[in-house]
Amino acid sequence: MAVFVLDKHKQPLMPCSEKRARLLLERDRAVVVRVHPFTIRLKDRVGGDTQPVRLKLDPGSRTTGVALMREGTDGTTHVLWFGQIAHRGQVIRDRLAQRRAFRRRRRGQLRHRAPRFENRTRSKGWLAPSLQHRVDTTMAWVDRLRRRAPVTAISQELVRFDMQQMENTGISGIEYQRGTLFGTEVREYLLHRHQHQCAYCAGLSGDPVLELEHVLPRSRGGSNRIGNLVVACRDCNQVKNNRSAGEWAQALGGSRKKLDRTRVASAERIHAGQRPSLKDAAAVNSTRWALFRALTATTLPVEAGTGGRTKWNRQRLGIPKDHALDAACVGEVNNVEGWERPVLSIKAAGRGSYQRTWLTRHGFPRGYLARSKQVQGFQTGDHVRAVVPSGKKIGTYTGRIAVRASGSFNIQTQAGVIQGISHRHCRLIQRADGYGYSVQPKIAATKKEEARTQAA
Ligand SMILES: [Zn+2]
Incomplete structure (x- = not known):
């Protein structure tokens, strides 16, 4: 690293x-x-030569990939550092739901009281706490990395597809082929829109090969615009031949076979201009836009990329799929050097609980949160190195600890949790900062081979 x-x-x-x-x-x-x-x-250096460094982000719902890239003058980029941040949205959501239930129960013990004032308005751009956390955590790491490396620019994957370009441009003969940026993006978009299923038979024909299909065939003047394209299995594509969707529906009209009836219904809908809803496909992702606004506020230049472009870059350069590697492929990329390196895995772990009383499954008190977070100078989340000289637990353990009032701690090591390590054996490496860290080994050669065969 x-x-x-x-x-x-x-x-x-x-x-x-x-x-x-x-x-x-x-x-x-x-x-x-x-x-x-x-x-x-x-100790002795003040200032020094720095080169342009680009911070790249691939925000995901569970994990956000981060890459720091050195940018050469000749358009080459070299990976400096890889990280992946695991968010804890679900935990936040569950805890808030639990807190809400507790409050509701307490209020239910009193007679009903009418609300005294309306304090439930939400400002514009409000995000649920579990989503706001994603933006906040990512920005916290952007700030941290800016304090540790001379970052001069930022790239972020903003949308899944470039809808603007998709709706307004027809793809030309060359771009229609696989492998070009726009070709890949159109293909991905259509596959997503039809949920990776044949638009005519929805998989009933049993043919797994999906192709792009022209609703009005090109041989009869059908355009390459997105409105004239659907995803179809090879079987449907060949049976339909050079008929339009409407003609095909009419020709099949009399058949009573289940496959044909499905095809007729779909073809009629497609002929009438109906397509699956774009709501989801347009990737209206409020979290990504909130992050984009926060990044723009740093005053550094921010490049916005699409998911289609990220995938195109990755496949073109023969790079396997991974959160950090995806981040390296965001935006305009000529090449990526030195991507075979370990990834620092950063897990948002929070800073402990507010809940004073722990309950059993049935709502009875099980224990109470300690008054002080510190036990023998340690607190949950501290990174320690424990050297146990003798006994059943003999050995050296490094990781994040969970403290117990008894002074016997649990250590979360890379291999698993080690229980019952005395505080006397622990030495502090780093104070708790709300994150758990582990180093993921570099992507194995086998995975790289896989990517190469996929690309071929
Ligand atoms: Zn089909």
Whole structure:
């Protein structure tokens, strides 16, 4: 993994390799500032040469991919650092639902009281707490990374498809082929619109091969515009031949076979100009737009990419699918160098609970939240290294701890949870900051091979 480097006055310099960082630390020219993500500070350097660094984001509902890329003058990009942030939207949602239930129960113990004032208005752009958390966590990491690397520009995957371009442009003969950007994007869009199913038989024919199909055939003057294209299985495509959807429906009208009846119904709908709803396909994603506005507010130039382009880049460059790798492929990309590297996995873990009383499944008190978060100088979420010299748990464990009032802690290591480690064996590595960290090994060669065969 790359190591973040700060100068004497804590200004970010270009990240360096692990090897170089080790050398600097050995020669006592640098000190460790932070372990996750690993950051060192040079004792003697003030300022230094920096190159343009682009921060790239692929926001997802559960996981957001992050990539830091060095941009060369000749259009090449080199990966400096990979990260993936795991959000905790579902946890927040569940906790709020539980809190709401508790309050409702308490109020139910009193007689009904009419609301005294209307305080339930929501401002424009309001997001549910579980969604706002995604924006906030991502922005927190954008700020962190800007303090650790000289970021000069940002790219974000904003929408799934470029609807504007999709509706207004017809694709030409060359672009219609697979492999071009617009071809890929149209294809992905249509597959999504028809939910990866044949538009005529919905999979009844049993042919798994899906193709783009012209509602009015090209041989009869049908255009390449999106309005004239649907996804159909090869079987339907061949049987329909050079008839329009309407003609095909008429020709099949008398048949009583289930497959044919399905085809007639679909073809008539398509002939009448009805297509599946675009509401979902248009990717109206309020969270992504909220993030985009927040990124724009940083005053750095922000490039907005589409999901179609990300996929096109990834396939063209033979890169496997992964959150961080997707982030590296967002926006305009010529090539991606050095993408075979480990990924820092960042899991939003929160900073503990407000709930004072823990309950059993049936609502009886089971225990109480401790008055103090600290036990023997440690608190839940701290990263520690425990060296157990003897006994059943002999060994060295590194990870995030959960404290117990007894002083016997649990450690979440990369391999799993180790229970019952005494505080006497623990040494603090990093204070709790609301995140759990682990390093994902670099993408295995097998996965790379898979991608190559897929691309071919
Ligand atoms: Zn079909």
